[in-house]
Amino acid sequence: MTKEVKIEKDLSRPWGGFVKFIENKPCTVKILQIKKGESLSLQSHKLREEFWYLISGKIRVTIGRNLKSLKKKVLKEGQFISVPKNFLHRTEAVENSKILEISIGGFKENDEIRYEDKYGRK
Structure with missing residues (x-):
């Protein structure tokens, strides 16, 4: 997690609670749907950091500062992960997710440096 963003969790409310990811910062929000496999x-x-919250399904996240430091982590429904700027990352759907x-940060779809792509995109 970067210094810019503080994730706050409060589950002490009588009705349940919340997890706050962002407060008063410009951001872009999407729901990604990834098919199993x-x-x-x-x-x-270069321009943005990302936070992923798994709404449903199960994913395998690959993340690291460079190709040599990549690690894999499985996320289940309700879990989240932070992806800092310039970190390599990939999501694979173990189930429909x-x-x-x-x-x-600055959001542009072309702010992607691709290292590997199974669909042949550059």
Whole structure:
């Protein structure tokens, strides 16, 4: 997690609680739908950091500062992960999955440096 963003969790409310990812910051919010067995590119972004909250399904996240430091982590429904700027990352759907993606910083779809892509995109 970067210094810019503080994730706050409060489950002490009588009705349940909340997890706050972003407060008063410009951001772009998407819901990604990834089919079982499919994956996004191994990529990085210069202009933005990302936060992924798994709404449903199960995903395998690959993340690291560079190609040599990549690690894999499985996320289940209700879990989240932070992806700092310039970190390599990829999501693979172990099951049909929906991910809430919050991007903070300059958002441009072409702010992707692709390292690997199973669909042949550059």
